Amino acid sequence: MLPLALLAAPAMAQSAPDGAAIFTRCAACHTATGAGVPGAFPPLQSDFRTLAAKAEGRRYLALAVIKGLSGAITVQGKPYRGFMPAQPLDDASAAAVLNHVGAKIATSGPAFKSFTPAEVAAARAGGAKLSAADVARLHEAAGGQ
Template identity: 70%
Template sequence: MKRAAPLFLAATAAGALVGLTLPVHAAADGAAVYGRCAACHTKTGAGVPGVFPPLGEDFRVMAASDAGRRYLALVVTRGISGPIKVGGKPYAGVMPAQATLDDASVAAVLNHVGTEIAKTGPAFKPFAEAEVAALRAGGARLSAQDVGKLHASAGGQ
């Protein structure tokens, strides 16, 4: 029998923390993993103005470059803190690291966003588990603030 894997600390727009649980076998299901993202970015990826950015064209633009792909993987694995601009609008929310997600789950959720949430912008190239593993390892010393500083140079708009 497979145990449930806890999914920790999805911050809501009101600032409360929500503990979510998904079955272990669903861990690599991007749509299921996205459930923890939807607490802030919403089910449609529209985000919350000024706090949690939308996951649309900005995501696709970033996923089209090496620096952007690194940034996106690190946002999930290391978290992000500090002001960023998306679509020319400022956002000042904090996203905790989703460190409990394995590399396959990170790839799956990024691929879900790139195909089901972010539907405009450049063509989307799926993330591979091995790519996420390498990006995670390369950014292991970065803080959430460091990741935030990568936003503009990674193609953030």
């Protein structure tokens, strides 16, 4: 039989995922500052903020993390043709890393509104049949620059 104190103890709250810690895997290509590598990996700056200001852009950003990218995109007027692997993250972790980029890395452009795990889950469900190449093709239509 459990002591009464254990029965009455509140459930341990799970801590929120650490977007900065998750971003360390992104920084391998995009760099710690989000500056990217010219010709290889795009910067995570004003293009990110521009996309995050529109519903279709937010969907694209969530899908880029969840599904990855394959193919040509243009970011800040420069072409990139590469591959970004899908990240094996749950919805809360994907939202956390997107929020870290939007709040701490991409600091120029429109005001940033945080992503929620529910928003990421909706993008995941709606984009379940998309490939990384399909997601890359969404960039320009979503308002990427």
